[in-house]
Amino acid sequence: MDRTPDEPSDTPGAVSRRPLMIGAALAAAPLAPPGIAAPARAQDAGDGRLRVNLTVNGEARQLSLDPRASLLDTLREGLALTGAKKGCDHGQCGACTVHLDGRRVASCLTLAVQADGRAVTTIEGVAREDDELHPMQQAFIDHDALQCGYCTPGQIMAAIALVREGRAGSAEEIREYMSGNLCRCGAYAGILAAIQDAAPKMRGA
Amino acid sequence: MQPFTYARAESEEAAIRAVSAGGRGTRFLAGGTTLYDLMKLGAETPERLVDISALPGLSGFETAGPRELVFGAGARMSDVAADPRLVRDYPVLSEALWKAASQQLRNMASLGGNLLQRTRCAYFRNGEPFACNKRVPGSGCAAREGIDRGHAVLGGSEACIATYPGDWAVALLALDAAVDVAGPNGARTIPLEALHREPGATPEVETTLARDEMILRVRVPATPLGRASTYHKIRDRESYAFALASAAVALRMEGEVVREARIALGGLATRPWRAREAERELAGRRLTPEAARAAGDAALRGARPGHHNAFRIELGARTVADALLIARQRA
Ligand SMILES: Cc1cc2nc3c(=O)[nH]c(=O)nc-3n(C[C@H](O)[C@H](O)[C@H](O)COP(=O)(O)OP(=O)(O)OC[C@H]3O[C@@H](n4cnc5c(N)ncnc54)[C@H](O)[C@@H]3O)c2cc1C
Ligand code: SF4
Ligand code: FES
Ligand code: FES
Numbered sequence: 001m002d003r004t005p006d007e008p009s010d011t012p013g014a015v016s017r018r019p020l021m022i023g024a025a026l027a028a029a030p031l032a033p034p035g036i037a038a039p040a041r042a043q044d045a046g047d048g049r050l051r052v053n054l055t056v057n058g059e060a061r062q063l064s065l066d067p068r069a070s071l072l073d074t075l076r077e078g079l080a081l082t083g084a085k086k087g088c089d090h091g092q093c094g095a096c097t098v099h100l101d102g103r104r105v106a107s108c109l110t111l112a113v114q115a116d117g118r119a120v121t122t123i124e125g126v127a128r129e130d131d132e133l134h135p136m137q138q139a140f141i142d143h144d145a146l147q148c149g150y151c152t153p154g155q156i157m158a159a160i161a162l163v164r165e166g167r168a169g170s171a172e173e174i175r176e177y178m179s180g181n182l183c184r185c186g187a188y189a190g191i192l193a194a195i196q197d198a199a200p201k202m203r204g205a
Numbered sequence: 206m207q208p209f210t211y212a213r214a215e216s217e218e219a220a221i222r223a224v225s226a227g228g229r230g231t232r233f234l235a236g237g238t239t240l241y242d243l244m245k246l247g248a249e250t251p252e253r254l255v256d257i258s259a260l261p262g263l264s265g266f267e268t269a270g271p272r273e274l275v276f277g278a279g280a281r282m283s284d285v286a287a288d289p290r291l292v293r294d295y296p297v298l299s300e301a302l303w304k305a306a307s308q309q310l311r312n313m314a315s316l317g318g319n320l321l322q323r324t325r326c327a328y329f330r331n332g333e334p335f336a337c338n339k340r341v342p343g344s345g346c347a348a349r350e351g352i353d354r355g356h357a358v359l360g361g362s363e364a365c366i367a368t369y370p371g372d373w374a375v376a377l378l379a380l381d382a383a384v385d386v387a388g389p390n391g392a393r394t395i396p397l398e399a400l401h402r403e404p405g406a407t408p409e410v411e412t413t414l415a416r417d418e419m420i421l422r423v424r425v426p427a428t429p430l431g432r433a434s435t436y437h438k439i440r441d442r443e444s445y446a447f448a449l450a451s452a453a454v455a456l457r458m459e460g461e462v463v464r465e466a467r468i469a470l471g472g473l474a475t476r477p478w479r480a481r482e483a484e485r486e487l488a489g490r491r492l493t494p495e496a497a498r499a500a501g502d503a504a505l506r507g508a509r510p511g512h513h514n515a516f517r518i519e520l521g522a523r524t525v526a527d528a529l530l531i532a533r534q535r536a
Contacts, residue, residue, distance in 0.1 A: 048208065048210065066208075067209060067210065067211040067254075068208065089245065090242055091238055091242060091306075091310055097309055100312075104309045105309050105312050106238075106307075106310060109242055109310070109313065110313065111211070111234075111237055111241060114237065116213075158308070158309065161308070165308070167308075175443075175444070177308050179307060179444035180307020180309045180310065180445055181307075
C-alpha cells in the first residue's frame with residue numbers, strides 16, 4: 001500500500017466512472033450513518049475522546065485522544081518523545097518532521113487520530129542500536145551541521161527520507177527537496193555536506 | 206480550537222451522506238494541511254470532520270490513457286509530481302506540484318484539497334482585530350488599506366482582494382481540465398474554469414461546489430501541447446514559498462510560429478486566471494522575445510495595483526514572457 005514516488009498506483013477502481021450509488025435513505029441518515037466509523041474501536045463513552053492505536057518506533061501504543069490533538073503534541077506530551085520540535089505549528093518550518101508509514105510528514109499538521117493504525121518513526125527511533133547512530137546522525141555531527149540544534153531532528157528525519165526518495169542526486173536537488181526545513185542558525189552548508197556524505201552510506205547499509 | 210467530532214468514511218458514498226446529513230458544520234477532511242491549519246487559527250470552525258484521506262478509491266491516478274489523464278482527488282501531490290509520464294509529457298503539471306509547499310506537505314496533501322485551499326491573506330488567517338469579509342462577511346477588508354503586497358492585481362472587488370494561492374489549479378486551467386464531483390443529488394462535471402469564483406460581494410463563497418459535494422477526480426484532455434509546457438513560479442525565496450507571480454503555459458509550435466498557446470496566471474489574481482487575450486494575440490506570430498513580452502503585457506492588461514503590489518504587474522508580465530521562452534525550448 002505504501003507506494004514509492006515513481007510507482008503510480010494502478011488500482012483499477014481508483015479512477016473508474018462508476019456512478020455513485022446514493023439512495024433515498026439519505027434524508028433520514030443519522031449523524032453517523034453506516035459506512036462511517038470512528039477510527040479503530042469506538043469513541044470512548046461520553047468525553048469525546050477517541051481510542052487510537054499507533055506503532056511508534058516499532059512499539060505498539062494505545063492512546064485515548066482528544067480529536068483536536070496533533071501528532072506532534074501527542075508524541076511530545078503524550079509519549080514524552082520530545083525529539084520532534086515545534087517551530088511554527090503551521091507546516092512552515094519542518095522542525096516537527098517525522099515519518100508516517102515511511103514517508104516524511106509535518107506532524108504539527110497531522111491530526112493524531114488520522115495516524116490511527118499507522119507506523120510513526122521519530123528521531124528517537126532511527127539509531128540502529130543504542131550505541132550506533134544512524135549514518136545521517138553521524139554525518140550531521142561530522143559536518144557540524146547545526147548550531148543551536150533546534151531544527152536538527154526535523155532536518156535529519158527529512159534527510160533520511162530524501163535519500164530514500166532518491167533525491168540526493170545533486171546539491172541542487174538536495175537543496176530543493178530539503179527546502180521544507182528551515183534553519184534559523186543558517187547551518188545549511190553543513191547540512192548539505194552531511195547529506196552528501198551520508199547518502200552513499202545509507203545505500204550501502 | 207473548537208471541539209469537533211471525527212469519523213473516518215468507509216466509502217465515497219458514506220462520506221457524502223455524512224457531510225450532507227451533518228449540516229453546516231460538517232466538512233470533508235483530506236490531508237488537513239489547509240483545514241487543520243486554519244482550525245488552529247480559528248478561521249475554520251467545523252463541528253464534525255469526515256475523513257476521506259484513507260479511501261483507496263480516491264487515491265489512484267492514470268497518466269497513460271490516449272484520450273485523457275485522470276487523477277483521483279485523494280492522490281497525494283508528491284506521488285503525482287514524480288510520475289515519469291507527467292515529468293516527460295506534461296511538465297507544466299509536474300512542476301506545478303513539485304514547486305508547491307514542501308515534500309513533507311506534498312506527502313500529506315491531496316489533489317482535491319489542493320484545489321480548495323484558501324487564501325494566505327494574513328488578515329484572513331489571523332482575524333481579530335482585523336476586519337475581513339471572507340472571515341466575517343460584512344466586517345470590512347483590512348487589506349485594502351493595509352499591507353497588500355501579496356494581494357491580487359486581477360479579479361479583486363471592493364469586498365476582497367485576496368489572492369488564490371494554489372499552483373496546481375493554474376496548471377490545470379491552462380490544459381482545460383475538468384473535475385468530476387458528486388453530491389447527495391448525483392454527479393456532475395465542472396470545467397476547472399468554472400470551479401473558482403471571483404469574490405464580488407460575497408468573498409466567503411470561493412467555489413461553485415456545494416458544501417456536501419465531493420471532488421472525485423480531475424480529468425485533463427491528453428494533448429501534445431503538454432510537452433512544450435512549463436509552470437514558471439517566482440517567489441520571495443528559491444523554494445517553499447507561495448507564488449509572487451506564476452505562469453502556466455503550453456504551446457503548439459510550427460517552426461518558429463505559435464499555432465496555439467495556453468497561458469494561465471497564478472499568484473496574481475483572486476482565482477486561477479486564464480489569459481485568453483494574450484493567447485489569441487500570440488497565435489500565428491513568431492515567438493521572439495519581443496512577442497513573448499507583448500504576450501506578458503497582454504496577460505496583465507487590466508491589472509489594478511493597490512498600495513504595495515504594483516511591482517507584481519511588471520513581474521507577472523515578465524514571468525509570462527520567460528515561461529513562453531522556456532516552453533518553446535521544449536517544443
Ligand atoms: C506551509 C505551507 C506551504 C504551502 N505552499 C503551497 C504552495 O507553494 N503552492 C500550493 O499550491 N499550495 C501550497 N500549500 C497548500 C497545500 O498544497 C494545501 O494545503 C493542500 O494541497 C490541501 O490539501 P489537503 O489534502 O491537505 O486538504 P485539506 O486541508 O484536508 O482540505 C482542504 C479543503 O478542501 C476540502 N476537501 C478536501 N478534499 C476534498 C474533496 N475530495 N472533495 C471536496 N472537498 C474536499 C476540505 O473540506 C477543506 O475545506 C502550502 C501549505 C502550507 C501549510
Ligand atoms: S483581502 Fe479578502 S481575505 Fe484579505 S482581509 Fe480583505 S476580505 Fe479578508
Ligand atoms: S512545527 Fe511543524 S512545520 Fe513548523
Ligand atoms: S541549528 Fe539552530 S535552527 Fe538549525
